[in-house]
Amino acid sequence: DQQVKQNSPSLSVQEGRISIxxxxxxxxxxxxxxxxxxxxxxxxxxxxxxxxxxDKNEDGRxxxxxxxSAKHLSLHIVPSQPGDSAVYFCAASxxxxxNTDKLxxxxxxRLQVFP
Amino acid sequence: KAGVTQTPRYLIKTRGQQVTLxxxxxxxxxxxxxxxxxxxxxxxxxxxxFSETQRNKGNFxxxxxxxxxxxxxSEMNVSTLELGDSALYLCASSSRQEGTETQYFGPGTRLLVx
Numbered sequence: 001d002q003q004v005k006q007n008s009p010s011l012s013v014q015e016g017r018i019s020i021x022x023x024x025x026x027x028x029x030x031x032x033x034x035x036x037x038x039x040x041x042x043x044x045x046x047x048x049x050x051x052x053x054x055d056k057n058e059d060g061r062x063x064x065x066x067x068x069s070a071k072h073l074s075l076h077i078v079p080s081q082p083g084d085s086a087v088y089f090c091a092a093s094x095x096x097x098x099n100t101d102k103l104x105x106x107x108x109x110r111l112q113v114f115p
Numbered sequence: 116k117a118g119v120t121q122t123p124r125y126l127i128k129t130r131g132q133q134v135t136l137x138x139x140x141x142x143x144x145x146x147x148x149x150x151x152x153x154x155x156x157x158x159x160x161x162x163x164x165f166s167e168t169q170r171n172k173g174n175f176x177x178x179x180x181x182x183x184x185x186x187x188x189s190e191m192n193v194s195t196l197e198l199g200d201s202a203l204y205l206c207a208s209s210s211r212q213e214g215t216e217t218q219y220f221g222p223g224t225r226l227l228v229x
Contacts, residue, residue: 108157
């Protein structure tokens, strides 16, 4: 049972435009969400996170939006740059509920930013 | 601060052998988690250690085990290797601050079982 879903396996965006990556989750006990970027042969790199008490968190070109009622979050990258081309993973944690660092990951979305 | 380090980076084993992977967390981090990444299953949680105690365990067979030492370094062991164990094994460390938490990943150990 996939508790965190990224339904788009790939996304292609022109440089300078907005990239929107989506993530849905099913477990209402999740209260902390993260986005990681991963290049081939490297470990995931933390990008941005959001707690369930917020609906938006912004860090430079990256903004994460959380819609708790829809159990949906999205990552916006504006403007997109070729160096953003990577696989993006959404992850969720039931931090306060389970007292654990365990992350449940989505299957990833491969973003390609072309000139 | 140095990041999470994992050794070895690459490993080739044959079926039936066992393997031990090592992870050194970021200095000051007491929590270490292990994940397996495969093309078919994505990133899946193996187990998590905090202060030398296993705090959580994923859905993997008993052939997968781990431990954490007093300096927070962690090892994971896979016994009786199977072809399907070929994967990228990732270690992540974390430190809770202000009720929130972020895990930082190492580069991974790529294991190939022949």
